[in-house]
Amino acid sequence: MEFVKGGITAPRGFLASGIHCGIRKNKTKRDLALIFSRTPARAAAVYTTNLVKGAPITVTKDHLSNGMAQAIICNSGNANTCNANGVEVAKEMSRLVGEAMKVSHRDVLVASTGVIGQPLNLEPIASHMDELVHNLSSTGGKKAAEAIMTTDTKVKEIAVEFTVNGKVCRLGGIAKGSGMIHPNMATMLVFLTTDCAISSAMLQKALSTDVQNTFNMTSVDGDTSTNDMVIVMANGRAGNPEIIKEGHAFETFMKALNTVTVQLCRWIAADGEGATKLLECHVEGAADLDTAKTVAKSVICSSLTKAAMFGADANWGRVLCAIGYSGAEVDVSKVEVKFSSAKGEILVCENGAGVDFSEELAKKILLEKEIDILIHLHSGEEKATAWGCDLTYDYVKINGDYRT
């Protein structure tokens, strides 16, 4: 497996474009993206568990009921959520693309991210559809990645190349998450493309399994958005025998998928609102997988732990506290905690109690931009990882700003 350029347009047969249509006021900010497969593709998706779901989710779920899709249209600047006419607007977006690309509107998936509660005006989208379509290209991935961003500070695109049954396949992805200037919550959007041949059912299985260990283990501030969506399209152009069951080929595909999704999670977490550090919490030695995950997420979501990391403070007491209230059954007298980064590793808690350690070394380790919080529960063999970021003044500033 190796990383290749091109992001979502790296796999064969995929085109993408990203333009500014006017939903966002800033003319230099792209706000409309289109991803298109030259041939119909198997598709699968996972959505937010928030009971409040953006209108795009309603339409996308409906259009995906047959496991097939050919395009994704996504706008930033308005989430099209909590508006009375939302579903109609989302449907119309799919019709506009369907007409322009000469495909059924039911093969068009819809996504939106941005302000909640303000109706989305279709005019900019309708009047720029020609430009959006005209700009489709096999190198348009980056522009699409830019167009889905809200106030992410970095473009997030990636692609890998791998071999299935002797055929070279590619899987690419773009993502946005965790950064908005206007007071609103973070929305995580991830679009994945592949030219690997795989059935809809196996594609859904791969995605649903993977997200449990990746996007569902990523937290910026604990507030689950109304618009989270991960979509994957597979158009089979690599020419491999279609993956229709578990086995070596499926495992290879899952590994490629996971390589892409883990990297996107790291970038999403690192670009969290106001974040200055990427935090990875690795839990080992758990009696079962649920325990490992529950503990990892609890630590990553702990406000006090996040604030301590911002302050480069080796405050293991807060980590232990987060483990203790996680809800998982843990023998706290066996818990071990270490902090680790490029500058080294340090043991700070053993058997649930403090140990002497060099504050100087701890500070050096924690001043890095990527920190690993290593927890060993000494009660079994299961592991889990969760991704997050530190809690900073800028998080408060971004989210507590007065609206004018």
Next chain:
Amino acid sequence: MEFVKGGITAPRGFLASGIHCGIRKNKTKRDLALIFSRTPARAAAVYTTNLVKGAPITVTKDHLSNGMAQAIICNSGNANTCNANGVEVAKEMSRLVGEAMKVSHRDVLVASTGVIGQPLNLEPIASHMDELVHNLSSTGGKKAAEAIMTTDTKVKEIAVEFTVNGKVCRLGGIAKGSGMIHPNMATMLVFLTTDCAISSAMLQKALSTDVQNTFNMTSVDGDTSTNDMVIVMANGRAGNPEIIKEGHAFETFMKALNTVTVQLCRWIAADGEGATKLLECHVEGAADLDTAKTVAKSVICSSLTKAAMFGADANWGRVLCAIGYSGAEVDVSKVEVKFSSAKGEILVCENGAGVDFSEELAKKILLEKEIDILIHLHSGEEKATAWGCDLTYDYVKINGDYRT
């Protein structure tokens, strides 16, 4: 029922003192408190649900197994938690008080709050026991209240007077919570005294029932401390017939208890680390009580909602989001949200969607120091209230500060 002065020494037969013994470096800060009942009292307590429990909890639970107590010793500055010798130290604190007051050490309850993971040195406590005992007085409640504070900015003491079976009774309380300069989590400690005559079993029942609607519905930052404890002592000196079962007298007692605990919750929440506002989330119209509580707590704990309140931003989308991910079964298409304060009330969301509202009026309402977030679920008759505070730069500063 009426409020009276005296806090925990308002009920007859209770004495208290609070001194500086040296656990804290700042000589002007009291750090050791003693509460004493002239006669043995029925006692009950509730403790943190964190699996990591401070040593004081282990000892207090053991001493309370007979439902009786006569004293509470509490130090601030060191939580005596996660230390290998913690339990022994806590036991020794109870022995020192037992000797000095000539009561069994098993009638002495122990509490500590402060830094985790640093052994608690008994020397300052032992060498100041005489002074602590000498200072016991029937007006010492305030000094005890000061001595249990860490970086609370306000003393929290209260007392009410009520009548049970024709006898005048009093119930008082002191609390600390939610503020520590040294990087560490908030600990909530609440000590309640009453001269009402009530059996241990009914006292425990009253407390356990009450905390479900009060302290367990209060959150500053979602991090449940390792040392939370609520203790109540009842010495019967009011002379009423002992309350041994449910009925009118028990209800009156519960009402007095709740009047005190609700006020303490409000103060604890309002004094949350860095807080500038008290937030109360009132949920009505829930199908069942669990739903009402789950929703109220989810909103109060939402980082994005808390930040919005700091910014006086009428961001109902975040409130709706928190309701949606709360885990409670809610028909989001029926949800109504209003913001309210001394400056007025404003409807911002109806039937799960936005409504036009005056941003100017909303800003005026939200610039107040006490904000009510009113949620109506239009699905039943149950209600619940949760208390919290806004998320501010100072929260990050207090908890992200570099240790030297």
